[in-house]
Amino acid sequence: GWTSFFTRFLHQQSMKNFDEIWVPDFQGQPNLSGKIGHYKKRRKLPIRYIGPLSRFSSKDLAQQYQFAFILSGPEPQRSLLEKKILQLAPSLQKNSILVRGSFTKLDDAKNISESKLCIENYCTSAALQKIINSSKTIICRSGYTSLMDLVKLKKQAIYIPTPGQFEQEYLGKHISKMGWGKVVKQEEFNLDSLIANFSIASNFPEFNSQLLIDAFEANSI
Secondary structure: OOOHHHHHHHHHHHHOOOOOEEEOOOOOOOOOOHHHOOOOOOOOOOEEEOOOOOOOOOOOOOOOEEEEEEOOOOOOHHHHHHHHHHHHHHHOOOOEEEEOOOOOOOOOOOOOOOOOEEEEOOOOHHHHHHHHHOEEEEEEOOOHHHHHHHHHOOOEEEEOOOOOOHHHHHHHHHHHHHOOOEEOOHHHOOHHHHHHOOOOOOOOOOOOOHHHHHHHHHOOO
16 A cells, blocks of 8 residues: 555564564565565565465365355455355355354355355364365465465465455465466456356465475574
């Protein structure tokens, strides 16, 4: 947004107080964070790139779901996107799953029982890992943690940035430019956009866990 110049300056002043700044991304191209995680060379900050981080592991599982809708983030935007997904549920041709990310009661569930959409309110990390590995395409927010997880698992994704969150909007466009997923605005999300952006990406980067190990060893941690 319009405050980026000021907030970046304040962050740089704070970061000068640290021995090292660890950035969970690749140093060069291609990378996941774009200009958010890569300052210009004239910025003399002690930055170390430790590679993307993820709690998940890739598993060779049967593809149980065509689409996995994984919701997160603040209200009311979470509920607004959920409503759009429930509206298109009766039109889904293959088994899909919605992880609501909420324990609240689902009020708008008409015709869901007769559709091919399975619904889970919330999932543990282990259960979510299994769902993602068992799904062909993931639909979720373009938060940085989600980007790291799905790129590591080499999953095709359709990212829907939370409206008003400029970081997610930028990351969605950047990851689309890298060829690791597609981005759709929430107001434009429907069955047509879901089908139009369904494709398979194959040029995912390999994660290098040694970068994090090197960072620990270099700092005697």
